[in-house]
Amino acid sequence: MPTIQIDGKEYEVEQGRTVLQAIDDLGLLMNGVEIPHYCWHPKLSIDGSCRLCQVEIEGVSKLQIACNTLVRDGMEIRTTTEAVRDAREGVMELLLVNHPLDCPICDQAGECKLQDYAFEYGAKHARTREPRRPAKKAIELGPTIVFDQERCILCRRCVRFCREVPRTGELGVFSRGEESRLEVFPGMKLDNPYSMNVADICPVGALTTKDFRFKVRVWFLDDVPSVCNGCSKGCNVWGSRSNNRLYRYLPRRNDAVNQTWICDTGRLSYKQFSEGRLSLPRIRGRETGYTEALAAAVRILSEAREAGAAVVGVASPFAANEDLFALRGLLSDLAAPDAVYTVPRGDSDDLLIQAEKAPNAAGARELGMRESAEGPGKAAVAIVLGHGFGPEAFEEVDALILIDTHESPLLQAAEVAVPSRSFAEKLGTFTNSARRVQRFQPMLEPRFEAWSEGEIVWRIGAGLGLDRFRSAYDPAAISRQIAEEFPAFAGISLESLDDAGRELG
Amino acid sequence: MIEAPATTSYLSEHYADEAYATLSGYEAKGGYQGLEKALGMEPAAIREAVKSSGLRGRGGAGFVAGVKWGFMPEQSDAMKLIVCNGDESEPGSFKDRLIMERGPHQVLEGILIGAWAMGAERTYIYVRGEYALSADRLERAIQELRDKGKLGRDCSGKSGFSHDIIVHRGAGAYICGEETGLLESLEGKKGQPRSKPPFPAQYGAFGLPTTVNNVETFAHVPFILDRGVDWFRGFGTEKSPGTTLFGVSGHVERPGLFEKPLGTPLGELIELAGGVRGGRALKGVGPGGLSMPILPSSDLDVGMDEESLSARGSHLGTGGIMVMDETTCMVRVACVISYFFREESCGQCTQCREGTGWLHKLSRRIEGGRGQPGDLEVLGRLPKMMEAQTICAFSDAAAWPIQGLLRHFRDDFESHLPEKSCPFGEGFEL
Amino acid sequence: MRAETRERIEKLFDRYPEKRGALLPALYLAQAERGFVDREAAREVAELFDLAPVEVMEVLTFYNMFHTEPQGRHHVYVCTSLPCSLRGSRTLLRELGEHLGVGPGETTADGRISLDREECLGSCGTAPVLRVDGRYCENLDLDSARRIVDELE
Numbered sequence A: 001m002p003t004i005q006i007d008g009k010e011y012e013v014e015q016g017r018t019v020l021q022a023i024d025d026l027g028l029l030m031n032g033v034e035i036p037h038y039c040w041h042p043k044l045s046i047d048g049s050c051r052l053c054q055v056e057i058e059g060v061s062k063l064q065i066a067c068n069t070l071v072r073d074g075m076e077i078r079t080t081t082e083a084v085r086d087a088r089e090g091v092m093e094l095l096l097v098n099h100p101l102d103c104p105i106c107d108q109a110g111e112c113k114l115q116d117y118a119f120e121y122g123a124k125h126a127r128t129r130e131p132r133r134p135a136k137k138a139i140e141l142g143p144t145i146v147f148d149q150e151r152c153i154l155c156r157r158c159v160r161f162c163r164e165v166p167r168t169g170e171l172g173v174f175s176r177g178e179e180s181r182l183e184v185f186p187g188m189k190l191d192n193p194y195s196m197n198v199a200d201i202c203p204v205g206a207l208t209t210k211d212f213r214f215k216v217r218v219w220f221l222d223d224v225p226s227v228c229n230g231c232s233k234g235c236n237v238w239g240s241r242s243n244n245r246l247y248r249y250l251p252r253r254n255d256a257v258n259q260t261w262i263c264d265t266g267r268l269s270y271k272q273f274s275e276g277r278l279s280l281p282r283i284r285g286r287e288t289g290y291t292e293a294l295a296a297a298v299r300i301l302s303e304a305r306e307a308g309a310a311v312v313g314v315a316s317p318f319a320a321n322e323d324l325f326a327l328r329g330l331l332s333d334l335a336a337p338d339a340v341y342t343v344p345r346g347d348s349d350d351l352l353i354q355a356e357k358a359p360n361a362a363g364a365r366e367l368g369m370r371e372s373a374e375g376p377g378k379a380a381v382a383i384v385l386g387h388g389f390g391p392e393a394f395e396e397v398d399a400l401i402l403i404d405t406h407e408s409p410l411l412q413a414a415e416v417a418v419p420s421r422s423f424a425e426k427l428g429t430f431t432n433s434a435r436r437v438q439r440f441q442p443m444l445e446p447r448f449e450a451w452s453e454g455e456i457v458w459r460i461g462a463g464l465g466l467d468r469f470r471s472a473y474d475p476a477a478i479s480r481q482i483a484e485e486f487p488a489f490a491g492i493s494l495e496s497l498d499d500a501g502r503e504l505g
Numbered sequence B: 001m002i003e004a005p006a007t008t009s010y011l012s013e014h015y016a017d018e019a020y021a022t023l024s025g026y027e028a029k030g031g032y033q034g035l036e037k038a039l040g041m042e043p044a045a046i047r048e049a050v051k052s053s054g055l056r057g058r059g060g061a062g063f064v065a066g067v068k069w070g071f072m073p074e075q076s077d078a079m080k081l082i083v084c085n086g087d088e089s090e091p092g093s094f095k096d097r098l099i100m101e102r103g104p105h106q107v108l109e110g111i112l113i114g115a116w117a118m119g120a121e122r123t124y125i126y127v128r129g130e131y132a133l134s135a136d137r138l139e140r141a142i143q144e145l146r147d148k149g150k151l152g153r154d155c156s157g158k159s160g161f162s163h164d165i166i167v168h169r170g171a172g173a174y175i176c177g178e179e180t181g182l183l184e185s186l187e188g189k190k191g192q193p194r195s196k197p198p199f200p201a202q203y204g205a206f207g208l209p210t211t212v213n214n215v216e217t218f219a220h221v222p223f224i225l226d227r228g229v230d231w232f233r234g235f236g237t238e239k240s241p242g243t244t245l246f247g248v249s250g251h252v253e254r255p256g257l258f259e260k261p262l263g264t265p266l267g268e269l270i271e272l273a274g275g276v277r278g279g280r281a282l283k284g285v286g287p288g289g290l291s292m293p294i295l296p297s298s299d300l301d302v303g304m305d306e307e308s309l310s311a312r313g314s315h316l317g318t319g320g321i322m323v324m325d326e327t328t329c330m331v332r333v334a335c336v337i338s339y340f341f342r343e344e345s346c347g348q349c350t351q352c353r354e355g356t357g358w359l360h361k362l363s364r365r366i367e368g369g370r371g372q373p374g375d376l377e378v379l380g381r382l383p384k385m386m387e388a389q390t391i392c393a394f395s396d397a398a399a400w401p402i403q404g405l406l407r408h409f410r411d412d413f414e415s416h417l418p419e420k421s422c423p424f425g426e427g428f429e430l
Numbered sequence C: 001m002r003a004e005t006r007e008r009i010e011k012l013f014d015r016y017p018e019k020r021g022a023l024l025p026a027l028y029l030a031q032a033e034r035g036f037v038d039r040e041a042a043r044e045v046a047e048l049f050d051l052a053p054v055e056v057m058e059v060l061t062f063y064n065m066f067h068t069e070p071q072g073r074h075h076v077y078v079c080t081s082l083p084c085s086l087r088g089s090r091t092l093l094r095e096l097g098e099h100l101g102v103g104p105g106e107t108t109a110d111g112r113i114s115l116d117r118e119e120c121l122g123s124c125g126t127a128p129v130l131r132v133d134g135r136y137c138e139n140l141d142l143d144s145a146r147r148i149v150d151e152l153e
């Protein structure tokens, strides 16, 4: 492994990496080593055209771009010299020649790299007196993305993204020189399942999503690390929230899962938490209080237990491992068979999108639950975590206790229905299709009384006087129990996981 | 067809004879004897001869051709390529056109010698799109060679030597003269130069090992093989041997091409072109095509070779001498030059894309009498921001002439400032 | 695009180690049909080369000699680089424009002539120069230039 020096400090880096890649590998990029850059992106091919990332290398007369210069053993790199600073100032001054300086009305303000670097490197000289080149404003490139040409700095990240990631190649740079401009083929659209990623990688405010454009100023938002529940990939996301409301998802880099991307469906799934929620408990369709509903559930189950009638459980691939484990405990105490579940399926591709349209099907499998197409079969009582089977699966069930986040056709069939928290409102783990356990934490407070599925099950168990539910509900403790009982989960718990997750053993 | 040069030496000796552009006419004047000698030599010995001849690339950068030929991998599973650069688009430069139109077989013979020396199986000659006649003449010459079995498998009477030559036409973009822009263009892409390394010898056109040389560079090679290294070194200077076809254009009595040894004094070449037109006084000269810094009239004694010119703060480039007399407004010259670079930048690098546009707008504004205090400071600073930092040397080429103008003709700029109109009424119109 | 053009394009492929090398010559052939390459033709070429249409459009718009819009029956280009400018080519361009009633980049109302400026044509020793439908006309003055233009059908 070559050893390089960056501003006098030595580091071991991997052979065959460029300077910028090596610094990124070390986790130091813009996090100890400041090398501003526009065209380089860790998950795209190297372009080397913005020329902002220039550094000084001992023994080399001209400045070199860090993004496309291979490391060599003994290489001495300097990032803070006057020549480097001058070069950065030069690039910034030139980029601002044709860029409107109207940050206050630009939607990117607050997370714009042009604004950031201009503040750092661009203030020295007065602005040019020449008129800016004419440019088109707010062009719809497709169903999801709007393009402000005057803000584009031609870093070609979006072009490379479309060619290299979804491989749909909708974008191109037409003409040349000062007249270069980003375009789609006339009459065609930027339209692919990953299109909105271009807005994330655009370093300036040239590409924005129609969904988020001008909705809220980013400085009012704070970002919570989470996981998308749109399919079994479990892409890592940031949920941007303000006033107990989510405004968007952004991809959160995880090289073992989703690199730096998410699909458009997943991205827009942040809306699920505010739409169509089951907000009030019901007994036979009549709205009631939480205590009453739970008491009714306990009563139904204890009657069944006394009568020796069959109880069955239905799990959900949308529930967390901790929820499923609690359900598993209750079912075993009630001598019920293993829970069944069903997974909605849809399109998939070889990039991220998985056919299983639920975040935790693998978790249900690992925890010994059984996938079934038909449902639980004949029984006196069914305890059901919603989001799966339709009413027809319960035709042979006398009483249905439904625990669900959203309203659904099952509601009519339910004896008792208890609203639960969506995963955005709780703490837990999902196991993705590659058997990676990933943690999520509350992004929102529930706007009505609701507990997690696990906690609801827990309280029913406690109401039934079952031993295992005597202590207070604690997902962290449950995750430790999972690790004890299931060897694949050994060493994995809510406390031991970090934001990158871990693969099952 | 372009006119034959006014003064000739070995390269252009027979250019006035139209038959020289055909195989029989070329052979009648001793053509293809260099190739015959080369095919009797070991490839390494040819490379050595070309290297010791000191022949330097005539495409503008002046790299020693024999050294470049040595960069090609000796052993290679992949096909090796030669690319002959006939994209000549440098304002002030029109020599390659002459060679392709009047001496196409010189180029082909030089290529075949290079092919044997480097083990290359195929050559693409990239001819700029506008040079229709050049392309026709080369195509015709290639067909003559094919008909005579001098191209193809086991060609030119040498078993184990296979070579084919394909003419590829550009489509109007100066930057395709830059060798990696050319390679991209040859691959059917936008002619946007590549970052180097890797160099063409490792990763050239279509990823194959490739050597790129200028049309004129190849044209000298047969003479070196035929007449010998010492003979060749009898022309020009120690570091820059041989002749070249100097183009003299602009404000002279008889513009045209002049074959003269490298190192010939600038003033002598201007005299050969009849001197400054109408007996006017000289104001400035661009000695090496548009990309090189313009010199003041006091530099007429400079030798036209890279060493002498760089000592005066300019470069030989392609040897295209542009003469400007006393009526010339150097601010207008700045406008014309910066417009060229604004038009021809490929647009990848920030400094070049934005800098060329800015230089042009700024020059135009000053020229139009709308200059303001501080403009000259920007005009001085801007080229520095564009220099030595980009993917290819185009950005430097855009910066240098402006720097030269400001260094030697600052008065012209000052006299436009502030808010004054151009004092050169009778100069050329913009 | 005509079937014949497609065939001629396909014949170019093996002149290059990868068929994309044939893109520029192919676009010349496509352009020869109507003097410009419209969207549909660009799409067809893209298909022949297994490229995204936008990549073909990138190439078409990068090079000066390709056109994506209808052109006049004849092209008249005036070189306005420095050596020609020094010999009056910009005056020539202006006067030719006045003569034809169009500016650079425009086509006469009758669709006869598209006039434009060009950068250095390699004719600095024989300046000023016109490039008329691909042919060089050198050593011109206003009269000779006007005569050449007037003779175009």
Ligand SMILES: Cc1cc2nc3c(=O)[nH]c(=O)nc-3n(C[C@H](O)[C@H](O)[C@H](O)COP(=O)(O)O)c2cc1C
Pocket (backbone or CB within 6 Å): B056, B057, B058, B059, B060, B061, B062, B063, B065, B085, B086, B087, B088, B089, B090, B174, B175, B176, B177, B178, B179, B180, B212, B213, B214, B215, B217, B392, B393, B394, B397
């Ligand atoms: C902006 C730019 C334009 C160039 N244009 C040409 C050209 O038109 N013809 C040419 O032979 N070389 C041109 N060159 C030089 C080539 O990159 C390359 O050095 C040359 O073709 C190598 O051949 P040589 O060593 O025989 O000169 C240009 C270089 C630059 C930076």
Ligand code: SF4
Pocket (backbone or CB within 6 Å): A151, A152, A153, A154, A155, A156, A157, A158, A159, A182, A201, A202, A203, A204, A206, A207
């Ligand atoms: S739109 Fe954004 S990402 Fe695309 S080239 Fe322009 S600045 Fe770069």
Ligand code: SF4
Pocket (backbone or CB within 6 Å): A228, A229, A230, A231, A232, A233, A234, A235, A258, A262, A263, A264, A265, A266, A267, A352, A353, A354
């Ligand atoms: S691929 Fe799946 S997990 Fe990833 S963002 Fe899309 S829906 Fe969400």
Ligand code: SF4
Pocket (backbone or CB within 6 Å): B175, B192, B193, B344, B345, B346, B347, B348, B349, B350, B352, B353, B390, B391, B392, B393, B394, B395, B396
């Ligand atoms: S310097 Fe100019 S011409 Fe050369 S690669 Fe960069 S932008 Fe293109």
Ligand code: FES
Pocket (backbone or CB within 6 Å): A036, A037, A038, A039, A040, A047, A048, A049, A050, A051, A052, A053, A054, A065, A066, A067, A068
């Ligand atoms: S980040 Fe290195 S050149 Fe753009």
